[in-house]
Each structure stands twice: as C-alpha cells, then as structure tokens.
Amino acid sequence: MSRVTFTLNDEALATSLVERPDEFDLDPELSQSQRYALLVAEGAALRRGRRAERERQAAYLTHSADPAHRESVDDLFNLAVEGGLI
Amino acid sequence: MLQRGVAYEIEIAGRAGTPLAVVLTKNSWNGRMLSAGAVPIGPRTEATSPFALPLDEDPAEVLDPSRLLAIPQEQIGRPVKELDDGSLHRLERALAELIDASRLLAEPPRGTRPIPGVIDYPRLGEIYYRKGHRIEGEAKRYVVVSHDLWNQKNITVLVARTTTQPKRPTDEFPIVQDGSAQVVCGELTALPASALDLDNRPQGQKRLGLQDMAAVARGFTQTHLLRDYLNPIEAEIGRVEG
Numbered sequence: 460m461s462r463v464t465f466t467l468n469d470e471a472l473a474t475s476l477v478e479r480p481d482e483f484d485l486d487p488e489l490s491q492s493q494r495y496a497l498l499v500a501e502g503a504a505l506r507r508g509r510r511a512e513r514e515r516q517a518a519y520l521t522h523s524a525d526p527a528h529r530e531s532v533d534d535l536f537n538l539a540v541e542g543g544l545i
Numbered sequence: 546m547l548q549r550g551v552a553y554e555i556e557i558a559g560r561a562g563t564p565l566a567v568v569l570t571k572n573s574w575n576g577r578m579l580s581a582g583a584v585p586i587g588p589r590t591e592a593t594s595p596f597a598l599p600l601d602e603d604p605a606e607v608l609d610p611s612r613l614l615a616i617p618q619e620q621i622g623r624p625v626k627e628l629d630d631g632s633l634h635r636l637e638r639a640l641a642e643l644i645d646a647s648r649l650l651a652e653p654p655r656g657t658r659p660i661p662g663v664i665d666y667p668r669l670g671e672i673y674y675r676k677g678h679r680i681e682g683e684a685k686r687y688v689v690v691s692h693d694l695w696n697q698k699n700i701t702v703l704v705a706r707t708t709t710q711p712k713r714p715t716d717e718f719p720i721v722q723d724g725s726a727q728v729v730c731g732e733l734t735a736l737p738a739s740a741l742d743l744d745n746r747p748q749g750q751k752r753l754g755l756q757d758m759a760a761v762a763r764g765f766t767q768t769h770l771l772r773d774y775l776n777p778i779e780a781e782i783g784r785v786e787g
Contacts, residue, residue, distance in 0.1 A: 502778055502781075502782060505776075505782060509573065509782075527683065529617075531685055531706070532579050532580045532615060532617050534678070535734055535736065536616055538736060538737070539614050539735060539736065539737075540557055540560075542701070542736070542737040542740075544585065544612045544614060544701065544735050544737075545555060545557070545564050545566065545585040545587075545612065
C-alpha cells in the first residue's frame, strides 16, 4: 500500500473503522493491514465521489442566488418564527 | 462554513434574546446553499413532542426534531457549543422516526394503513401550495414528509419543497412524479399546518407514491446524514467530516 496516495483523513477514517470488521462484511481471514488498505481505498473512492458531486452542484449555486428562491427561504423561516417554532 | 453538530445563535429581528439551534445538514450542503437545516434548542417545559431530546449537559433544555427549520444562513450567527456525538446520533434517530424512515427505507418500502377518522390534516406524501402565497407569480409546492400519526395530532408538519428545475446530484434532490419534479431535501422544514392550502391543491398528481416517498427519505439520509441508514463507511465519513 502506498500511503502517499491517501490523505490524512482517509487514514484517520480507516483507523476508526478497522477494529469493526463485522460491520463491513470484510473477510475475517484478512489481516489487520489488509483490512486497513481496503477501508482506506473505499473511503477515498467515496470521497472522490463526494467531491465530484460538489462540482456538479456548482450550477445549483447560481440558482440559489435567484431572488425568488431567496425570498422563499426567508419567507418560510419567518412563518416558522411567527408560528413560535423557534 | 457552518459545521454540522454545532449550536449557533439565530438572529431574529425584533426578538429579545437569541435562540440557539443545532445545525443538522451536512457541511457540504451548508457550504453551497442558502439555508441550513437546524433544530432549535428550547426549554423542556415548553416541549410537548415525544421526539424532544433533553441535552446531556442541561436536561432543562431539549432538541426537538419536529421543529427542524431551514434557516437562511444570513440569520445564523456565532457558534456557541458543539453537541456531543451521542446526542447528535439520537437527534438523527428521532428525525428518522418522524419521517417514517424505517418503513420507507425497508426493502421493499412499506406504507402505513390510513388512520381511521376524519381527514382534516395534511398527510404524508401529499403535495400542497402555501396558503395565499406566490412569489413572482409562481406558487411553490411542498410535499408533507412527517408521518400521519404525527400530522393528525399536531399543529405543525414537516415539509420539503419540490422543484421542476433540474438539479444534481439526484441523491440530494430525488426525482419524483415520473421525472417531472425533484425534492429539495436539504430544505426540509417544519411549518404550521395551517400555512398549507388544504382546499386548493395542485392539479394532476396530488400525492407522491410509496417509491417516490422512499426516494425522498433516502434524500434526507444524505442531506441530514441519518447515519443509521447510510452505508457504514459513508456514515463514518459523515461523523468525521460532517
């Protein structure tokens, strides 16, 4: 396993997961380091997916700046305030 | 950027005192959207909901997910304290219960039997306009997502807005109504039921079916990180990174 390809967060994630193989349906025959490598790789893949999602969402940001949408968000919150929800 | 699991001061014009609310939407949502989903902290003496959770460090105060609000980020002020992870997890579970996640996210999804009696309340899956409310001529639509045992007995409901403008990614904006609309799951919010127009419903499809509601519930697991319903590795990423 090449550690330089993973971020610190990936390693922290795997460290917190590697002691719980039952939760992830990992082969019990795998060594601790093999489990670790699998979890780091899967965590990194998920994270790449999340980053890609965020990039795809850039278009939605433009919509969020739309005054009608802003007014709608503000208005709903004001209604909740008037209704005593906060 | 707002951090999930942290209680912030909420700035409300004309209000004496500054209420606190714990942000529940995930950090990546908070970093790019106008509003954040947050649960107000209130005095236990005013809480009537069975979903209200006493705070560990101060049992006189509670978090009530039935009052979850989509709060404009401009009104969210300084951070005050961080909720411990156990309390945050209990809050997620209480919200999941309120939106009937265990039924909707079962394989296959399970509905509930209609509640006997007069139906004079908005029901799970039904779509409504706001009463007397249009913005630039457009009437926004909301789908009811709290379960009917709650809706029948309470004066508030949880709703999420639908949109016909295409959005990505579809896990946070699940596609419903045969592809004609998407639900903005990150804007899940409580509203007084009286704000919904029960008499003037949208034409055509007035209620989402079971599969659509299952997709909406999955959307909430993503936007509000309901960890019990996520892939364990994804849930752990959520716990570590928000």
